[in-house]
Amino acid sequence: MTGLFPMTSLELHPVRHVIPAGTELWRVHNVRYAPHLFNPKLADPFEFKDGNRFDGTRLDPYHCLYLGDTPTTALAESVLRSRPFELPAGKRRIPYATVAGRCLSVLRTRCDLVLVSLIEAKDLAAVCQESTLLEDERNYVSARRWASEIRAQAPDVAGLIWQSRHNRPQRALVLFHDRFDGCGGEPLEVVAGAGIARLDSDAGIDLANRYLEPLRAEISRPRRDAGDRI
Template identity: 40%
Template sequence: MPHYRPPAEPRATPAKATLPAGTRLYRVHSARRDGGTFNPVPSHCLYGGGRFDSTSCDPYGYLYAGLTPSAAIGESVLHSLPFDPSGAARLVPRVAVTGRRLSALRLTTSVDVVALVTGQDLAAVHQDGWLVQTEARDYPYTRDWAHWIRRHTDPWAQGFLWSSKRDPGERALVLFADRCPPGLLAPTGEDPIDFATPEGRDWLDRILQPYHARLAP
């Protein structure tokens, strides 16, 4: 666990990736909110919160998504779900999907993000796979690193892109409201998939099945 502080200044240039206008994003979110709404509430510096959330040390709106439905499900519903030693399918607690849905969005303009995908990408920000793979116990540290990366990529970095911990072949991302233009995210016209409905639960089980998981009865 690299619990060391970031250096005063980066010694390399963080890698830039551009997501073109029209790119589709998929987001699991509360059914009470629109799919394109950024979370405006900073997390506590030490307790709770997500990998790259804002804090009082660096307040910004943030929005997590995946480039595919599988990435969005893996980074939310499968989060920290261990395998069963007996070999049985992993059971996703119903509470993990209660009041939630998946929405498809599209970028109305291109977005520049810091790439944290390859070993070289991570080394450019003085890090390794720990930054994007560690579990929630280390999120206070990953948030601090996120603030440092943001500070040294101001103003161009509008978010981060990394390999999903649940499926390294998929891509997850976070976008920063303070660096994204209004109206960046638009609906695609597809209906949200509501996990409260039988159809939504069936859809979710089909996505979970290749990951040896399913919704708990």
């Protein structure tokens, strides 16, 4: 912490949620990066379009790792943001570019993860918040600042967990890199051979679309010229 937090005189009473060691979780990420490594990029503390909802900033420079509790949740949280249902079929079309160079990995927890629950209304109220913390796309600056407030008042917790906006009632979560001394700094291990090695391959698109089908969503195939070899 930088000493700039806490920022409020409100007393928070965060509700803890424990994910047991040995739990499998799912992550969509760039193929260039190892599945279990935290993203070191910090968001701009004053620009809502920069970064993700609960990213660290230079005011509170923690690294993040976002996960889903199922493959569908991880995919939905990654590719369904602001995707409308299109006429006439009522499906959501996901551009191929959205998954190019990305994969879906499976990770297993190496220790118990103690998280702050934002799942129920009472959990949000416990940290003096409402659903706008999770719902408002223009609220990222405030959401990041409030994540830092929660971190300041709950120094034992390793992240946050909430109901996925795109795959209710399943869960999405974010982990903070600086809260894992008890795990030797590495709370997750890669489950080899699981997941989708390339979301931009034909086989990867097939499997991902099976996961997304109940949500009426589909990843588009890359466009090929007539002379291209298949």
